[in-house]
Amino acid sequence: MAICPPRRGNRKGVVEKANHSAAQRWWRTVPDALTVEQAQSGVDKLAVRMDERRRSVDGVRVTVAQLAAGEPMLALPTLPFPAELEAVRTVSPQALVSFDGNLYSVPPGMPGAQVTVRHRLGEDYLHIVTAGKAVVARHRLAPSGAGHKVRDSGHVIALERAVLAQVSDRAPCKTKTRRPLSEAALAEAERLRGRAVGTGPAERVVINLDTYAAVADRLRTAPTPEEEPGE
Template sequence: MDIHALKRQGMTISEIARRTGHDRKTVRRYLNGDRVPGVRKRAEPDPFDAFVDYVTARLNEDPHLWVVTLLDELEPLGYAGSYQSLTRQIRLRGLRPACTACAHVTQRPNAIIEHPPGEETQFDWLELPDAPTGWGFPTKRAYLLVGSLAHSGVWRGVLSPSMDVPHLLAAMTTLLALLGGVTRVWRFDRMATVLNPVTRDLTPMFAGFAKHHGVQPVVCRPRSGNRKGVVEKNNHTAAQRWWRALPDGLTLEQAQASVDAFARRQDERPRRTETGNTTAKAMFAAERLRPLPPVVFPVVVAEERTATRQALIDWRGNRYSVPPELAAAKVVVQQRLGADTIDIATTSGTVVARHRVVEPGLGVTIRDTGHVAALEAIAMASAPPGRPHRRKERIPPGPAALRAAQVLTGTGQPVSTVISLAAYEQAAKNRNTLR
């Protein structure tokens, strides 16, 4: 800036060089624009120059291409730089173009969607990785069905081991009871348990469930997930503020009580309306929710369990007995919504036990008297004869071991076997006679 200012004052290059202490050739390069202040010319060529064309072409083809994927493609071509160097070169050179196909998602105009009280409930699954093994889920994932009232933003969640249709309907039944009623519309994304991906019609069981509650299910259009932004934001809150800090050692019932308490605390969060500031709890008081049906929708929830060696299975925080023949075997537990009994069947579908369920999470054991008697009979019949050995019992070497030790030490006479050759001799004589 000083060199250009001095030049505008009419000074010559020699006078500017003497005043600034720079060489005349340096001053001339700055005045001609050959050099830029703060940017030094590399003493050697930049090795990344050879890869600029390839990187530019790949990012033009796929603007969302991961840099680590690009690094995997460049290494066989001779690129020896690191991941950090590659990201720096792409950023400084501006090689990644803006994706015009995706620009409308974030840059398009958004309208504020009005949600009258009692109009809409939004549902969505939240996948929770690394579920505790003590919950008895078939995989290491748990699922939280979140239901949010679109007007007030009040939400509740129900933990589930699966996202299939029976578990969806069972979780929705519990969730609607937590919310205290139903709205006119239920909104979902395009999940296969609600909408058949081939026919684009509601699945038969879910259609019957919606008809049972007298509501209208609505499925969002493709790439229009922001239409149910209320439940999406609540999912994000539940994942980052509840699941992320959930302590270890909780049972499934304790975790469900924890998410219930967390959701109720969220009812106190402030909300801004046209009439002023309020809370979600105050807006929930204005929700016009219709009462739940007097009868629960008939759906059977089935889950696979592995019986213990004591012929017991875990179900909702309690243990129930099975026939002793199924100890350590896989069984299927079935419960109808609203029923106070469970059926335990084999994997082929044969029901082998039925128990009256108790309150979940009590940790009690329910045994059938017939199962107890049969288990004791089998255990006694399979017990080995005689008394078992004690851990510190003295058992010195016996006669057989002492005889073997004498043979090894040479203090005893080894047993030898004598083979008579008379029969072989007689056979040889008869052979010579025949000749």
């Protein structure tokens, strides 16, 4: 009896039960010092005994070996199990997404957005999906950790257009251009000067040092309260 994966149309798990007995009950009784040859001889003897056991399937008495012969193993799959690897990433300002040591492009206008990178095992492509389950990019998978920037030509063209749309084709502003004052500006300046003469707070304040000196002299010659004559 060969220990094998499940067979097509296995009725009532007879073959699987035999495999289970060989893998569990017999294996647990094998001594640690047993050689490989001795172990193989022991499992072969167990297989013969178990193959000759009779079972009743649909009212018919058959052996385990007869059931196994009528149930061939399934063919090996041509593709690996369709498992998918998913990773949540943030789009950079350059419209790039990092995954497995490489950078992959997405359409412009998505900086800071959360996207999911999906790679099915065995495939040469990966997909970048938005939160709304919309596929926005599909790229050929670059070697792991290669540091490549994988860009779609459509994404490159769209990014260039988005950048150029923000650039103006107008002539640059002229700086440090010195122009003479116009007649209107000169007239307004004269009007403001005439209004300011004698009317502003600074113009009304008169600083005369002689006045301060006269006040100081009076204060020095004025009698103190003790020198004043009493009543």
